[in-house]
Amino acid sequence: MRKYLNLAYKNLYRRKIRSLLTIGGVGVAVAVLVSLLGFNSGYRKALNRDIDNMGYQILVTAKGCPYELATVALAGAGSLRYLTDDTIAKIKEDKDVVELTPMMMNTSVKEDGNGFYTFWGIDLDSYTKLRPMVKIANGKHKEKIIDPATGIETEKEVDGPMGRWFKPVKLEPDEIYLKNGRVLTGLIVGEGQYEKAGSKELDPLTGEFVETKKEFKTIKIMLPSRLYTKTEVTGLIGVITLKDNTQIKGDVSVVDNNTIKVVLQGTKQEKTYTKDQVQKIEDELSLKDGSVVTGVLLNETEDGYNVGDVALAYPNIEEIDSSLVETDPQSNPKVVNHSESDDPIEIVLGWEAAQVAFAQVGQKLTIKVKEMDKEKVKEKITDPVSGKEAEVEKYVEKPVFKSYVFKVVGVLERGGSKDDGSYFVQLEQAQRVFKKYKMLTGVGIKLNDLAMLPMFTDRIYARKELGETQVVSLAEVKGTILNLVQTAKILVMAVAAIAIFVALIGVMNTILMSVFERTQEIGIMKAIGASKFDIFRFIWLETIIICALGGIFGTLIAVFGGKGIERLIRVVMSRAGYVPAGEIVSFTPQIIIACFIGAIILGILSGIWPAFRAAKMRPIEAIRSGE
Amino acid sequence: METNTQVIKTETNTHVIKTENLRKVYKLYAEEIVALKGIDVEVNKGEFVSIMGPSGAGKTTFLNLTGCLDKHTDGNLKVLGESLGSLNEGQLRNMRLHHLGFVFQEFFLIKELTALENVQLPMSFASNKDMDWANHLLERVGLGKRMNHRPKELSGGEMQRVAIARALANKPDILLADEPTGNLDTKNAQSIYDLFRQLGKEEDITIIAATHNVKLAYQADRVVHLREGNIERDEQL
Numbered sequence: 001m002r003k004y005l006n007l008a009y010k011n012l013y014r015r016k017i018r019s020l021l022t023i024g025g026v027g028v029a030v031a032v033l034v035s036l037l038g039f040n041s042g043y044r045k046a047l048n049r050d051i052d053n054m055g056y057q058i059l060v061t062a063k064g065c066p067y068e069l070a071t072v073a074l075a076g077a078g079s080l081r082y083l084t085d086d087t088i089a090k091i092k093e094d095k096d097v098v099e100l101t102p103m104m105m106n107t108s109v110k111e112d113g114n115g116f117y118t119f120w121g122i123d124l125d126s127y128t129k130l131r132p133m134v135k136i137a138n139g140k141h142k143e144k145i146i147d148p149a150t151g152i153e154t155e156k157e158v159d160g161p162m163g164r165w166f167k168p169v170k171l172e173p174d175e176i177y178l179k180n181g182r183v184l185t186g187l188i189v190g191e192g193q194y195e196k197a198g199s200k201e202l203d204p205l206t207g208e209f210v211e212t213k214k215e216f217k218t219i220k221i222m223l224p225s226r227l228y229t230k231t232e233v234t235g236l237i238g239v240i241t242l243k244d245n246t247q248i249k250g251d252v253s254v255v256d257n258n259t260i261k262v263v264l265q266g267t268k269q270e271k272t273y274t275k276d277q278v279q280k281i282e283d284e285l286s287l288k289d290g291s292v293v294t295g296v297l298l299n300e301t302e303d304g305y306n307v308g309d310v311a312l313a314y315p316n317i318e319e320i321d322s323s324l325v326e327t328d329p330q331s332n333p334k335v336v337n338h339s340e341s342d343d344p345i346e347i348v349l350g351w352e353a354a355q356v357a358f359a360q361v362g363q364k365l366t367i368k369v370k371e372m373d374k375e376k377v378k379e380k381i382t383d384p385v386s387g388k389e390a391e392v393e394k395y396v397e398k399p400v401f402k403s404y405v406f407k408v409v410g411v412l413e414r415g416g417s418k419d420d421g422s423y424f425v426q427l428e429q430a431q432r433v434f435k436k437y438k439m440l441t442g443v444g445i446k447l448n449d450l451a452m453l454p455m456f457t458d459r460i461y462a463r464k465e466l467g468e469t470q471v472v473s474l475a476e477v478k479g480t481i482l483n484l485v486q487t488a489k490i491l492v493m494a495v496a497a498i499a500i501f502v503a504l505i506g507v508m509n510t511i512l513m514s515v516f517e518r519t520q521e522i523g524i525m526k527a528i529g530a531s532k533f534d535i536f537r538f539i540w541l542e543t544i545i546i547c548a549l550g551g552i553f554g555t556l557i558a559v560f561g562g563k564g565i566e567r568l569i570r571v572v573m574s575r576a577g578y579v580p581a582g583e584i585v586s587f588t589p590q591i592i593i594a595c596f597i598g599a600i601i602l603g604i605l606s607g608i609w610p611a612f613r614a615a616k617m618r619p620i621e622a623i624r625s626g627e
Numbered sequence: 628m629e630t631n632t633q634v635i636k637t638e639t640n641t642h643v644i645k646t647e648n649l650r651k652v653y654k655l656y657a658e659e660i661v662a663l664k665g666i667d668v669e670v671n672k673g674e675f676v677s678i679m680g681p682s683g684a685g686k687t688t689f690l691n692l693t694g695c696l697d698k699h700t701d702g703n704l705k706v707l708g709e710s711l712g713s714l715n716e717g718q719l720r721n722m723r724l725h726h727l728g729f730v731f732q733e734f735f736l737i738k739e740l741t742a743l744e745n746v747q748l749p750m751s752f753a754s755n756k757d758m759d760w761a762n763h764l765l766e767r768v769g770l771g772k773r774m775n776h777r778p779k780e781l782s783g784g785e786m787q788r789v790a791i792a793r794a795l796a797n798k799p800d801i802l803l804a805d806e807p808t809g810n811l812d813t814k815n816a817q818s819i820y821d822l823f824r825q826l827g828k829e830e831d832i833t834i835i836a837a838t839h840n841v842k843l844a845y846q847a848d849r850v851v852h853l854r855e856g857n858i859e860r861d862e863q864l
Binding site: 520 | 725749751
């Protein structure tokens with residue numbers, strides 16, 4: 001046997017480049033397989049760890065798709081729906097609830113577009129009670145100290161807790177006093193302008209009446225979102241704002257996810273609009289007390305209109321004409337705006353977040369948050385009849401980054417979960433920064449007995465005053481994600497199968513070529529007494545050696561390149577939503593052994609045909625082939 | 628297979644090779660080339676036979692048939708008492724491995740293997756573990772000091788000596804050599820023939836060697852002249 005091994009090795013060595021390329025091919029196939037299996041096992045572990053680190057067993061959120069919920073629960077994603085903050089008191093009434101904590105999660109895209117910040121607005125008391133494992137880190141570290149008198153920043157080495165949790169701050173709502181005596185309490189979210197057709201005026205040059213447009217300044221205030229019951233509402237009408245700022249009122253319904261239909265108010269006339277034409281759709285609720293509330297009942301997503309979708313709570317923003325605001329004796333508008341405060345917001349950073357931001361306790365951090373704002377732009381238009389050109393002004397929505405100053409007061413202990421990369425602030429602060437006044441993304445709940453979950457869920461669903469909520473147990477979330485991953489795994493396995501098939505053909509081709517090149521040599525061996533089996537055996541051995549070396553090579557790539565693969569998966573998966581924290585690609589000895597055996601089997605299979613061809617050669621013809 | 632070997636040896640009479648009307652026809656496309664036109668020849672045990680004749684006379688064909696590398700078309704060919712026409716492929720291989728040794732004009736050594744490994748190769752096919760025998764053979768052919776050299780580090784004469792040692796590895800009864808000195812100079816050619824004569828005497832091996840070289844041919848016990856597939860002359864010396 002050693003003789004054959006020696007000969008096989010020497011033959012492979014003689015064709016170094018070809019052998020290395022083939023080994024490389026097998027190596028890549030094996031590396032793909034090893035990484036896949038490693039990812040599968042690592043991902044499952046990481047997911048379990050994330051779920052177990054959650055602390056609460058149940059999450060109540062606004063109704064949505066299960067994956068979105070999972071995403072909210074574990075990582076957070078963009079288009080979220082919200083619960084109103086009165087939900088918390090209502091859920092607390094339930095007899096099985098031991099502890100609960102309101103949470104407001106939001107993400108903000110980093111200015112350079114590279115990733116995003118994950119902010120958690122939390123209620124410190126209840127949060128730390130439910131999640132005692134989230135702690136301020138301890139150990140040697142550096143702290144920044146700013147002298148209040150001189151403003152000079154110094155650094156000192158400290159051994160001990162890395163700061164503290166943020167101190168709760170009482171945040172007063174903003175107020176706008178109107179001339180009619182009404183006081184609006186909420187969150188001032190910005191200023192705006194709008195144009196309104198004014199009266200007709202005589203143009204002194206042409207002698208014709210022309211319509212004038214007047215510009216009005218507005219203040220936008222977000223009032224507490226809430227759900228209205230049928231008895232409070234006297235009328236509901238849809239308001240469609242088109243891209244050219246025209247407003248159409250009527251009974252709005254969805255045709256398909258690109259088209260809506262509106263039955264114009266007071267008529268039976270129908271009009272349809274496509275997604276491209278529409279700027280926004282709102283609903284106007286007329287209440288019994290005579291006031292009108294606008295908000296979104298009809299939900300538009302990035303994919304189009306959601307047929308039959310109803311939003312739960314919505315930003316209830318009123319845009320107040322500044323001329324309606326009362327003024328003080330110095331003729332300043334009577335507006336109390338606490339949001340404009342320049343005091344830095346106290347923030348606690350997860351371990352990784354602190355590392356990434358190079359943040360130390362005591363340091364100030366400026367984080368820019370993306371907001372939508374209106375911008376006035378000029379546009380050239382041409383009159384189709386006269387051909388005259390004119391410039392018109394119009395408002396377009398555009399994203400702006402607003403800076404907020406935070407002060408790092410603490411860094412959390414590394415927990416191996418998503419929290420490591422998160423930023424924690426007081427709930428009310430998060431609501432203020434992200435303009436989600438009195439809104440929550442979820443409520444984490446601990447029941448006195450998890451077995452009561454089905455009954456609890458039924459009770460929550462039965463309480464219509466909570467609106468359309470969804471109760472998610474984290475075990476279910478885990479199942480949902482694992483199912484999704486399983487589906488993806490099957491797909492990727494198919495890719496691996498193709499890679500292996502290609503490797504098989506590659507190996508077969510290499511060996512077959514070397515068999516043809518060595519026809520004469522095989523003939524000579526037969527002439528000096530080699531049997532069919534002898535020939536078969538040593539050709540076969542060559543393929544097995546190639547595949548075994550490929551297997552070792554592939555496993556090494558996978559294991560040593562694992563970190564790179566992990567980074568790649570993170571990038572790809574973070575686009576899809578949720579990626580568990582910690583190691584998501586992990587290799588067990590079983591995986592490595594299985595893949596190595598797989599490579600050997602590959603060799604055995606791909607070697608059969610070439611070895612058989614070689615064994616079948618007739619000695620005299622084989623010898624003559626060289627002449 | 629091993630028992631088979633014993634049977635053949637006991638049956639062996641003085642004629643190690645016996646042919647009757649041995650014919651070989653090659654088909655080249657539509658054309659038929661008759662390489663041997665009915666040869667009757669008997670070779671005795673221990674005899675050293677030279678086969679002479681111009682190119683295309685059938686020397687190589689005769690050796691290939693006798694060496695179980697090819698099958699004859701007609702007639703009868705008995706080697707060591709076995710009718711080769713009636714043997715299956717496994718039995719033919721057995722003949723090649725245990726009873727026949729083949730030496731080619733082009734030496735045909737395995738390039739990757741050392742002289743010693745080349746000699747050991749047929750031994751390993753025969754599952755012969757006595758690797759000292761290979762050393763002994765190389766010493767016997769005068770290459771005791773060059774055992775671990777690869778073919779490209781050896782001269783033509785040395786390579787042919789390795790090839791002879793390889794042919795002798797499994798102690799064959801018959802050594803077949805097709806133009807063994809065709810690629811060698813006179814001095815080396817002579818020493819190969821000296822080696823043949825020695826082996827014939829000392830090991831009682833039957834040697835059949837095809838050659839063009841008259842001077843070498845007449846150093847054998849007998850010279851068979853072939854011409855156009857027929858025996859022209861059979862000279863006992």
